[in-house]
Amino acid sequence: MKAVVKTEVGYDHMVYQDIPEPEATGDLVKIKIAYSGICGTDIHAFKGSYASTKPPVVLGHEFSGIVTQVGPDVKNVKVGDRVTSETTFATCGHCASCLSKDYNLCSNRKGLGTNVNGSMAQYVLSREESIHKLPDNVSLLSASLTEPLACGVHASIEKGEVKAGDIVCVFGVGAIGQMVAQVCKSQGATVIVAGMNTDTDRFEVALKNGADRAVDQTKEDLSAIIKEMTNGEGVDIAFECSGAVPAANKALEITRRKGKVVQMGVFPEAKEPIWTDLILHKEICYVGSRSQKPSSWRTSIKLLENGTVVPEKIVSMIIPLEKWRDGFESIARGEGIKAVICCNEDLKEHE
Ligand SMILES: [Zn+2]
Numbered sequence: 479m480k481a482v483v484k485t486e487v488g489y490d491h492m493v494y495q496d497i498p499e500p501e502a503t504g505d506l507v508k509i510k511i512a513y514s515g516i517c518g519t520d521i522h523a524f525k526g527s528y529a530s531t532k533p534p535v536v537l538g539h540e541f542s543g544i545v546t547q548v549g550p551d552v553k554n555v556k557v558g559d560r561v562t563s564e565t566t567f568a569t570c571g572h573c574a575s576c577l578s579k580d581y582n583l584c585s586n587r588k589g590l591g592t593n594v595n596g597s598m599a600q601y602v603l604s605r606e607e608s609i610h611k612l613p614d615n616v617s618l619l620s621a622s623l624t625e626p627l628a629c630g631v632h633a634s635i636e637k638g639e640v641k642a643g644d645i646v647c648v649f650g651v652g653a654i655g656q657m658v659a660q661v662c663k664s665q666g667a668t669v670i671v672a673g674m675n676t677d678t679d680r681f682e683v684a685l686k687n688g689a690d691r692a693v694d695q696t697k698e699d700l701s702a703i704i705k706e707m708t709n710g711e712g713v714d715i716a717f718e719c720s721g722a723v724p725a726a727n728k729a730l731e732i733t734r735r736k737g738k739v740v741q742m743g744v745f746p747e748a749k750e751p752i753w754t755d756l757i758l759h760k761e762i763c764y765v766g767s768r769s770q771k772p773s774s775w776r777t778s779i780k781l782l783e784n785g786t787v788v789p790e791k792i793v794s795m796i797i798p799l800e801k802w803r804d805g806f807e808s809i810a811r812g813e814g815i816k817a818v819i820c821c822n823e824d825l826k827e828h829e
């Protein structure tokens with residue numbers, strides 16, 4: 479089968495090549511991939527700056543497809559099922575995080591597309607526990623973005639505890655910021671998205687998908703706008719999805735007393751100057767949100783099924799597997815929001 483393989487550590491070292499098709503053994507499920515999204519971490523892996531990537535490995539962890547084979551221990555998943563899958567391939571199984579199914583926090587977790595062959599290929603193997611069957615009304619294209627959606631659900635609902643009537647501000651309008659904005663809207667919040675003058679097209683997409691206000695911080699005064707919208711109190715929750723430290727500090731500034739700031743973005747350095755005075759004096763809850771876990775996936779599938787969140791609306795480019803490099807380069811240049819690879823042309827749904 480064809481696959482996009484990161485062959486060794488360092489910059490690039492990525493090739494489109496033939497590798498043996500995997501066989502489903504034990505509790506493994508073999509999936510013929512329809513779509514595989516290109517994630518920010520895949521770009522970091524390309525550049526050699528993502529330590530979790532252990533070459534040689536097929537990249538890709540955001541995908542959907544059709545089951546073509548199941549191992550002898552698989553109980554509920556069947557050949558022909560339309561599915562997506564969590565990115566967890568294996569965990570230690572006995573740490574406190576594993577026991578509470580916080581797999582995102584298990585320090586011995588092995589993930590698809592980082593430690594184990596991922597989805598930028600014609601087929602992938604995933605364990606049955608990680609598989610989610612798709613409701614009939616959910617497109618394979620939207621389903622391929624269940625992983626970033628689940629990251630948004632984890633941040634918005636599980637960590638931010640957003641509820642109807644909340645006013646929230648999302649910093650960053652890339653794929654993750656867009657998912658957070660859509661999930662917060664689905665819960666009945668008023669959503670402000672904040673970015674820079676390079677985000678004009680992304681603001682359009684956010685507004686089209688329900689965001690109430692977009693603020694270009696190079697042209698408008700975000701603090702003043704939020705004061706006006708919140709009677710001077712500040713937002714209930716701010717989400718940092720840009721990876722920029724000034725955004726995190728702005729988030730602390732515009733959040734109300736006893737509000738929440740949720741950090742999803744990865745900052746350039748491990749230790750950064752964060753405005754802790756505001757955390758103290760406003761009793762802000764500053765909380766991290768790291769990827770997603772099984773409960774985030776179950777909620778995501780429900781949101782997909784009831785149609786309140788439609789991830790395919792953020793897809794800006796679909797490319798065939800052999801053209802993977804075009805997608806990587808385009809996303810690395812900061813174009814569009816989400817590039818998705820079609821891994822098997824016969825599973826392509828529409829243009
Ligand atoms: Zn991802």
Ligand SMILES: [Zn+2]
Pocket residue numbers: 569570571572573574575576584585586587
């Ligand atoms: Zn564990």
